[in-house]
Amino acid sequence: MRRKRRVESEVKLEETTMNIQSERCMNPWNGECKNTDIAVFIYHEGRRLPICRDCWFRIASTDIEWSCD
Incomplete structure (x- = not known):
């Protein structure tokens, strides 16, 4: 039983x-x-969009205001 759970979690x-x-x-x-x-x-x-490190560095360095809609 334990072996099966470990294998399932490794696959996930x-x-x-x-x-x-x-x-x-x-x-x-x-x-x-x-x-x-x-x-x-x-x-x-x-x-929901993935953003790479290079783009995130540029986005985070800009003076923009973030909001939550």
Whole structure:
């Protein structure tokens, strides 16, 4: 029973890792970026978007006001 649970959790972890690695940056202000080094997820216009480290650094460095709708 324990062995089965451990195998199931290892498979889930592997699937999650594969999903994260296959996601590409979807920065709404830079449509050209296709980086897979995802740092954060943001909600923009009701959609959850993965943002890479490079884009997030640029976004976080700008003087913009964030709001929650």
